[in-house]
Amino acid sequence: MSTQVNHCEAGEELAHKALRFLTAGSVDDGKSTLIGRLLFDSRAILADQLDALEKRAAGAPIDLSLLTDGLEAEREQGITIDVAYRYFATKSRKFIIADAPGHEQYTRNMVTAAAGSDAAVVLVDITKIDWKASPVPLLAQTRRHSLLAHLLRVPSIVFAVNKLDAIEEDTETAFNNVKASLEAFAEQAGIVNKGVIPVSALRGDNVTTPSANWPWYQGPTLLQVLEQLPVADEAHDGSLLHPVQYVTRDSVGEGEASASGTGHQYRALWGRIAHGSVKAGDEVQIFPSGQTAIVAEVRHSALVVDQCEAGQSAGIVLDRQVDVSRGDWVHTPGSIKPTDSFSATLAWLDTEPAAIGRKYWVRHGNRWVQARITAIESRLDIHSLEATDAQELAVNEIGRVTVQTQQPLPVEAYTANRVGGALIVVDPTTNRTSGALLVK
Template sequence: MKALRFLTAGSVDDGKSTLIGRLLFDSKAILADQLDTLERRAAGSPIDLSLLTDGLEAEREQGITIDVAYRYFATKTRKFIIADAPGHEQYTRNMVTAAAGSDAAVVLVDITKLDLTQPEVALLPQTRRHSLLAQLLRVPSIVFAINKIDALAEPAQGFAKVKAALDKFAAAAGLDVAATVPVSALRGDNVTQPLASDWWSGESLLQVLERLPTSSERVDAPLSLPVQYVQKDAYQSAGTGFQPRVLWGRIAHGAVKAGDTIEVLPSRQTAVVAEVRRAGETVPSAEAGDSAGLVLDRQLDVSRGDWIVTPGTAHSAKSFHATLAWLDTEAAKPGRKYWVRHGNRWVQARIQAIDSVLDIHTLQPQDAHELPVNAIGRVRMEVQHELPVEPFAANRVGGALIVVDPASHRTSGALLVEPQPATADEAW
């Protein structure tokens, strides 16, 4: 079974790092010297499992996660790659980075932070925000882990009330929730072993993770390959009289084989694929998810940032609608110029207009003239040169752009292209 890439998300101090430490500890994925160090630091007290992921000195000093930490472990049935994302609002951009390539998101909910005396439990803003970002970034599976269940005198009632609140939120937001499970990351309850309790007979968190599917790129689709590197071949192709070049990149969707006709964007020149290569060797074909090199039957002006597509299938645009997750402390404003990266190409861009901002509490769009930090809004973008953008729901590569501030060089936002209106002035 393919390795599962998942991230832990949620509010600060919800126990994300401790949960990962528990998974590593119970699966015996901790090196002996690491364990010795933790035991010496604990000095007879229970070891702090969060230190297995909080590796930066600033993280250990402040007791929070700042950067994304990746860890690996395996069970008898599956391998896992974990991304420990920070919960603090200041580092939401790091959570977006981790979510972009994940197969699943485990959103932790600290039950001790919620007011269980109210008829309806109010979820924390970061729980909502991280769940919505995971959905926007097309993370296939979302798992809610209600943590610190051992701290309640009546855990069954508390779990039921929080699960009801999560179910209501998920239904309103259209979240595809794979499971909601109770856990205690500190004690290890229902993390790797099922909870020994008369009120819970469901799966442990690890059992849920072992059955989740991995995301897969669309193979039965037109070819879409962003060119990352152009390599000049070391030999002259026999019978052609020219020294071929190999156009390398990771196939976003579709498949390619020798003999296929392709189109290069933005030049719109066409050629026939003479060879397909992987890891320096000629292969019959390559498909979505593969890093491949194409040798064409004739010389074309192709450089890093161009796209290789099936002829007539890609539409280029200089303006488009998109969802913008804003990550910069300086608000996004219409008319301001930014750099955006699409595939492997950088172009100048500006926000034409901000149509609305999402209220994460009511899940309703609100009028807005700017987007503050951590806001999610719907915008109209204009780029300096035409780009072959696709709706993000259909193509995670062709439909995603990174926004960078030209003055500070900070990653300011993530753009997710939406299906475009079919009006005369706004069509592709």
């Protein structure tokens, strides 16, 4: 018989506990160096990597940013372009880090990293701002990245005030002034601020170990904060919503039995569950066809399991042949309300402005449909956080829009579910990813 387990957790239990976080902020704020410091101090660097860095440094201090800046163009220009993912672990937790670029030109890459993150560490380079001013003016990218992370439902945001070691005057006053400005901004924007920490990524102060250079700070280190943050999770209770990524026809292994009653072959509808759970015996419905069926069995990899829940990958085998393909949705009957018109927050990432009436492709789950922006209701001023009138949205601007799709979609509020409430916008002419829609 096939291996049976109680829940769809095999191989996923440890990954579920890992914290996925990104570093964000303006260009050259020290994001790559901070991640390099975390990797270096946690001994997550291979011996040959460390040897190569020491040879490159030729006796000078090691450039830790090179541990994440892997593209040749990144090393040549000294900036991050693509998102680099790195992994490390402490005694109490595993981490998956996304080093997001700070340059405005690569904001779309930052959005990609934020969409699946549990936390964001927003770096603030204190050498770039007038910390003596009252209030301290924050950089545009600091505000933009914080707002994007907040809009993308990153549950925990931590501010790290970097390069305090470069301040020759009163570092305590400098930090407190910047901290007050960050806290006021976070409160105004509705951002849940999990901490403001003074750090020196280059020197290692308050990254993994407390700083002996700043006795006035008695709070936790950045790593201590990260070890305590919760992971993002979707609703496990309630109705099922399962986007079909692909459909397979597999053979039952020798000696196995299949509950699907399909002999030695079964069709499995594979995808990552958006919310709810699924188990054998559940009645489900297919969108958009509307056909219903009973779940014969639930599979995870090669295992037949009793149940799979939100955030887990599952293969759903039905008790009868139903026409299902990539882009369809499996859901609890009567639980969705498809619509072809909805209001959403739009983060625009293309150099060509978002225009009312122009056709775009949008992707919801794994389904592609044509759509138009029928109205731009407002644009967010990232400095005042006020909604202003707008006829178009330029690159890196955020606005409230109304969208009309060619076919109905089972969209949900993004605040309720990150899968059902998110769409990407693609330019049909250039095939560039042009924006991210977050359903209101």
